[in-house]
Amino acid sequence: MILVTGATGTVGRALVDQLAALGAPVRAVTRRPDRAALPEGVDVVYADLGEPDSLTAALRRVRRVFLLSDGPDIPRHDANLARAAARAGVDSVVKLSSGRVADPSAADPVPRWHRAGEQAVLDAGLAWTFLRPMGFMSNALAWAGPIRATAAVEAPFAAGRVAVIDPADIAAVAARALTEDGHGGRAHLLTGPQALSPGEMVATLAEVLGLPLAFTEVSPAAAREALLGHGVSPEMADAITALRAASLEPFTATVTPTVEQLTGRPAATFRAWAERHRKEFGHG
Template sequence: MILVTGATGTVGRSLVDRLVAAKVPVRAMTRRPAAAGLPAAVDVVAGDLGDRGSIAAALRGVDRVFLLSTGPDIPTHDANLIREATRADVAHVVKLSSGRTGDDTATDPIPSWHRRGEQALRDSGIPGTILGPLGFMANALHWADSIRNRDSVFAAYGHGRIAVVDEHDIASVAATVLTTDGHDGRTYRLSGPEALTPAEMTAVLADVLGRPLRFLEVEPAAARQAILDHGLSEIMADAIMALRATALESFTSVVHPTVQEVTGVRSTSFREWATRHLADFARV
């Protein structure tokens, strides 16, 4: 039995679907089971990474875990899951981390939070694997509203390049690691096949949509305020802006062949991702 945390998000849901298709027993832990909308074959249980009792209950009968945690509580939530996994004699934990934990100069919040989670896994003695995406193609969905209504993309750090990866490719790597041998102790940096700037991604979206789109670079302060306006905390707004600024460094622009090396299938291009998500950007 594989336990998936974060099972209703983009990566987690894709992973669950892959495991179900492969007829692998899967349990999903979520705060709101009734709203999960997961396949009937999934054992959906209530749980919260901040509640060790609910984690312990979710781990009964589980031998492998996909650990997905977010936000400032990543260190605590990872430690909670790993402690309970140790008690439950879990055989393997796969942690979705940040690709930037491998950059020693990256001292901003998100890689720092994930480093502490990674270290907790290493210290536990449980066989583990770290998956580190450099960036997510799915973050482009944040532009959907302005593309639909204003034919525009507004973003800071317009010259920064990130080798963003498709959420389905991350899930494919996770499914392979969870169901095959030879991955214990490995750290996999994950990227797509090319490093793109926001303007280049906008151009791809315009081509796929068949209509012109404008890219407008905004000041970091304005981008931070937009995050706050969406209801996120100041801690998260600062963390996200620090993350976006690292696109100006070379580390996130490196293309890694890991997706194909692990799964045997080439990584998805941003054009292919955009085509799959066409409806999210199309005018109503």
């Protein structure tokens, strides 16, 4: 049995779909099983990474775990899962981490949280694989509302470039790591095929949607205020602002061949991702 945490989120849902399509036995963790809407045949269970007892129950008869946690709780939640998995006799854990963990100079919150999470998995003595993706293409869905409303996008750090990755490619790598042997003890830096600036992503969206879209650079402070206005906590808004600032550093523009090496398929382009998500932007 493979346990997938974060199963209702962007990467986890794609992973559950791919594992179910492969016929692998999957148990999916959510705090809201009634709302999970996961494929037939998937064993959907309640668990909370903040409640170790719920993890013990979810881990019965599990061999491999996909560990997805988020935000300031990452160190504590990863430690809870890793300890419970070790007690349950789990063989291996595939942890979704962050690409910037691989940048030794990165000291802002998100890479710090994920480094602590990786360490918790190591400390539990489990066999491990760390997936370290660069920024997700799906972050562009935050622009869907403004595009539908005003055909205009605002973003900070216009000169920054990130080798953004399609979350479906992260899921494809995770599915391999969870169903094949030979991934133990490996940390994979996962990227898309091209480093893009926010303006270049908006230009691609304009072509795919067949719309003129305006792009305006805003200050980091204004972008942080916008996050707070959407209900993001001040701690998370600071962490996201630091991540966005890191796009000015050469590291985030690094392109790796890892997705293709591990899946046998080239990493998806941002254009292909945008074509698959036209509906969310109000087109198709």
